[in-house]
């Protein structure tokens with residue numbers, strides 16, 4: 001009961017595995033993969049993070065109730081394509097291939113792929129990844145990127161954190177993952193460091209079915225209002241530590257224009 005109340009308070013209802021989502025009416029169903037702090041992760045039975053909270057605020061503006069469905073990252077776009085979810089919000093990078101599958105809203109965050117290595121690693125820049133074994137989360141842009149590195153072998157994990165564990169165990173030489181989760185994983189584990197050079201510039205957006213232009217428009221309006229009202233930035237500030245805040249703020253301000 002207590003858990004239920006907490007979830008209701010957060011304005012978020014987490015569907016348990018196996019339940020079918022009603023992608024209609026007053027409920028806005030969001031597909032995500034809650035393995036991606038600070039954007040979406042589990043805190044007890046709740047799914048929290050920037051995406052979860054922003055989606056909650058969007059749902060509120062639409063007069064809808066948000067329901068979050070947690071699934072593998074490589075299923076979130078299919079979920080909106082098949083109508084199992086109304087939106088997918090999972091730190092999803094806009095790419096040309098994905099634009100053929102779904103519509104994207106305006107972008108809401110700039111991101112980069114970063115490299116995590118052990119503190120004693122000889123890998124010092126993206127160039128040093130040639131011929132290495134690299135841990136990635138399955139189906140992410142990191143996965144796609146590593147595919148292009150000469151002679152490199154990608155070890156694909158269903159969760160980003162599992163790739164980090166493999167690095168700690170010496171099973172992979174490096175992990176390629178989005179910058180903010182990379183910072184979280186490095187801060188939570190001894191003996192790891194983040195290389196300075198980011199090597200891709202990416203942008204996150206919310207994915208919506210190509211058959212639902214109306215929802216795309218509504219979500220875009222709500223998202224842009226949240227940016228203008230400063231509510232979006234408040235959520236960022238809550239989840240991204242103050243030394244990074246200046247950077248994130250500039251990005252959000254740029255986005256808002």
Ligand code: ARG
Pocket residue numbers: 032033034035036040073090091092093094137139140141142178
């Ligand atoms: N930005 C990357 C991509 O779009 C990784 C996103 C992973 N998100 C997640 N919730 N696990 O491919």
